[in-house]
Amino acid sequence: MxxxxxxxxxxxxxxxxxxxxxxxxxxxxxxxxxxxxxxxxxxxxxxxxxxxxxxxxxxxxxxxxxxxxxxxxxxxxxxxxxxxxxxxxxxxxxxxxxxxxxxxxxxxxxxxxxxxxxxxxxxxxxxxxxxxxxxxxxxxxxxxxxxxxxxxxxxxxxxxxxxxxxxxxxxxxxxxxxxxxxxxxxxxxxxxxxxxxxxxxxxxxxxxxxxxxxxxxxxxxxxxxxxxxxxxxxxxxxxxxxxFEPAHADPDAAYADVREIDLSALVPYVARPGTVSRNGLPVTAIEARKIDQAFIGSCANGQLDDLRIAAEVLRGKQVAPGVRLIVTPASQQVYRDAMRLGYLQDIADAGAVVTNATCGACFGYHMGVVGPGEVCLTSSTRNFTGRMGSPDAEIYMASPATVAASAIAGHIADAREEAAR
Amino acid sequence: MSDSPTAAQAGALHVTGRVWVFGHGLTTDDMYPPDAMKLDIPEAAKQVFYNVRPGWSAQVQPGDIVVAGRNFGLGSSRPVAALFRQLGVAALIAEEFNSLFFRNAVNAGLPAMTVPGATEVFHDGDIAAVDLAAGSWANQTTQISGTVPVLPDLVLEIIAGGGVLARLARQGYLPAELADVLSSPSAAAAGQGSGA
Structure with a gap:
């Protein structure tokens, strides 16, 4: 075998x-x-x-x-x-x-x-x-x-x-x-x-x-x-x-399950608060929930390309009144590159807060803790109850593009439509 | 110095205690919320299940056992076992453990056993007995019992020896005089630092 x-x-x-x-x-x-x-x-x-x-x-x-x-x-x-x-x-x-x-x-x-x-x-x-x-x-x-x-x-x-x-x-x-x-x-x-x-x-x-x-x-x-x-x-x-020697799977490797994913059929997704497991919907089907905080960062989505995508959505636009958009580069290197490439300028010009590189708001410890009753749309790692601060806050999760577009709209929105505006 | 646990320590693999039964999908944020990470272990321990069952940390008694459902401990590497040991929790039983959470329990010397259907077998206040070395469990209140696969020897040795830090002290990686301190409930489980 x-x-x-x-x-x-x-x-x-x-x-x-x-x-x-x-x-x-x-x-x-x-x-x-x-x-x-x-x-x-x-x-x-x-x-x-x-x-x-x-x-x-x-x-x-x-x-x-x-x-x-x-x-x-x-x-x-x-x-x-x-x-x-x-x-x-x-x-x-x-x-x-x-x-x-x-x-x-x-x-x-x-x-x-x-x-x-x-x-x-x-x-x-x-x-x-x-x-x-x-x-x-x-x-x-x-x-x-x-x-x-x-x-x-x-x-x-x-x-x-x-x-x-x-x-x-x-x-x-x-x-x-x-x-x-x-x-x-x-x-x-x-x-x-x-x-x-x-x-x-x-x-x-x-x-x-x-x-x-x-x-x-x-x-x-x-x-x-x-x-x-x-x-x-x-x-x-x-x-x-x-x-180093890459590890390849053998053709006759034994799997608990093999699941085919047709990438061409995928659309942007949003996970509802609490868990990512069997708790998501296509962005086209999710409720247009008004948001208080939008976050782009973490090991999952604070990469240079994530900031590029956010900058492309935000360029020349403004974050909606009542929404705070927090963007945390994943590293000092990402921060410096994003600054050199102009992404941070676009992001800050749109009214976002750019923080120093750290795990920060993703784990509810500093620089973007959410309060009771607030709704957060995050492009980080977890939407668990209490993860980003108050257990009485709701955390939705989506891609950096969806988060940036939603920060502009003031509610959960489809970046593909926002770009067309 | 030997890195094998003593016979007395091996008794740590056999635990009897009163149970508290919780549900499915409990995350590390339910047990070790971010604000608690800013506190020392004794204070942080008061936050365990702060939102799931407010006030529980004042009710749990030393020697009690926590029972949970599927996917127990999903989430971060925060040493939740530290908080359980601070509260005197003597063992964990769950229908299914997140593997990082399970490793944290093992490395803190906190006995943990996977028992299918545990949340139906046990009810709050029942007396449970688990024997990790034998792979057996019992609800002494209802007289229901069963067996599960025995954990690998090297895992049982870590638990029986009071956790991985105490073992390191016996192996000469940490000052030997810290061995006892490191296998004490609050200190051992606190581990070296924290995680998220």
Whole structure:
């Protein structure tokens, strides 16, 4: 029996010829990523670590520090980096949401294992990497030992066919899948097929990131020409040459389910408050709910292309009275690029607030917390009750294009119609 | 120093306690809301289920067991297990766990067992017994019992040893004198930092 992509990576890193569903394996981890929150509470420096060259530190969730507790974590991180010679230290100023920093620095490599505390670590699956959120204690353990364990879950394969239409993005693909198929608890997700070539890398990362919201373990995309070109441009090298080896699925791999998605049939989607799972509608069918806050940001949708799309919708328009639009670039690099390219000018001219790069409003911690009774339309990661602040706020979720168009309209709106106005 | 748990610690795999039964799809935002992340563990623990069942954190007693339905713990990497241990919760039972949430429980040394149909088998106030090493569970109030697949040995060892940090201390990665502290309820489960 053949293996899925994730099974191949786990087998390789466990030093086994093959693994199957239900097996428990101990694997070598290629890179461990620590985030600022790791250092903010009860930080005890380890006596020794496995390998400083296999560690990165990214300041992301609470920067610049909104609380004294967070502020106290910074010196811990800096001292740890200095004491242990961690060269990949993305301190405030060259920081960003860790999944964005991982991506733009080529830290997630095809066929390898990446460990990070954060639940959206599955984002790196867009790069054919076995990556998932593991929690702070486990990541600390991997920092020390260089290894961890996984129990191999069944894999669901999304076979993509057709071409993604203009005006439909990765967010819409994900919201469609979440609405159609619901949760994938204790399953891996694998994306491939002839339609994959029509999905740009930034949209793949949105989809991979949001595997967390349907409760999946790993989300992994096939290695293809788009990825090859990406790593080539980063100077990370070619397969084999630089030591990474993409993981392909065997033709006879066993799947829990194979689901064909015709990309050409998709339209923009909106998820209603509470969950993304079986809770969405095409934007053409959703209620035109008046909104108080619109948010574009997070590891899922704070990428440069997301800001480009927002800028294109907002250029020359004004955010509706009574609506606040908050835009948070996913990293300092995204911020600088978006400024250089004029996106931030267009966004700010439209009346939006552009914040510094951080996880910010997405997790209801700072810079865009929603209050009781408010309605938020977000292009971030979660629409759960209480996620972005008050449990008495309602959080709808959609693509950056839909959020930007809705901010102008003052209610949930179709960006394709707004563009025609 | 051995990284194996002692026989006494292995007793941690067998828990009996009064249950509190919750529903399906409970997220980490229901248990560890964003504002609670700004607080120390004892204060944050008061927020568990703040919106789902207001006042619960004052009612739960040390040794109690939390029972939940499908997809328990969907969401972030916030160490919710830290808050449960702070409250004295002795074990988790759910029809289905989100795998990150399950790992956080294991790594905090908090016994967790998947029991299909758990929200129908148990009612508030029933006495439940779970034995992770045997893969058995029972509702001692109604005399209903059953078995489930036993978790892998390496997972049972982490739980029995008081969580992954205590194990690291035994292995010499953390100061040995912290081993006991790290396996104590509030400290161990707090883990190294937080997550979101």
């Amino acid at each position: 053949g293996m899925t992509m994730i099974e191949r990576i786990l087998a390789r890193k466990a030093g086994l010829d093959a693994v199957g569903v239900g097996d428990t394996v101990t694997v070598d981890v290629d890179l461990t990523v620590l985030i600022d929150l790791q250092f903010a509470t009860m930080w005890v420096p380890p006596l020794r670590i496995a390998d400083p060259d296999k560690v990165a530190i990214v300041m992301d969730h609470a920067v610049p520090a909104p609380t004294i507790k967070d502020a106290a974590g910074g010196p811990h991180a800096r001292k740890f980096a200095a004491d242990f010679g961690i060269e990949r230290f993305y301190d405030v100023g060259r920081h960003g949401i860790c999944h964005q920093v991982i991506a733009e620095n080529g830290l997630a490599r095809p066929g390898e294992v990446l460990a990070c505390t954060d639940s959206h670590t599955c984002a790196a699956g867009a790069y054919n990497t076995a990556a998932r959120g593991l929690g702070p204690a486990e990541v600390y353990s991997i920092l020390c030992t260089g290894r961890t364990w996984f129990q191999v879950s069944p894999t669901i394969r999304y076979e993509l066919v057709g071409e993604l239409p203009a005006g439909v993005g990765g967010k819409d693909v994900f919201l469609h899948i979440a609405n159609e198929y619901g949760d994938a608890t204790n399953h891996n997700l694998e994306y491939g097929g002839p339609g994959l070539a029509s999905i740009p890398l930034h949209d793949r990362r949105t989809i991979a990131t949001q595997g967390a919201e349907v409760s999946a373990d790993f989300s992994t995309f096939a290695y293809d020409d788009v990825l090859a070109a990406y790593f080539d441009a980063l100077g990370v090298g070619a397969p084999g040459v630089a030591g």
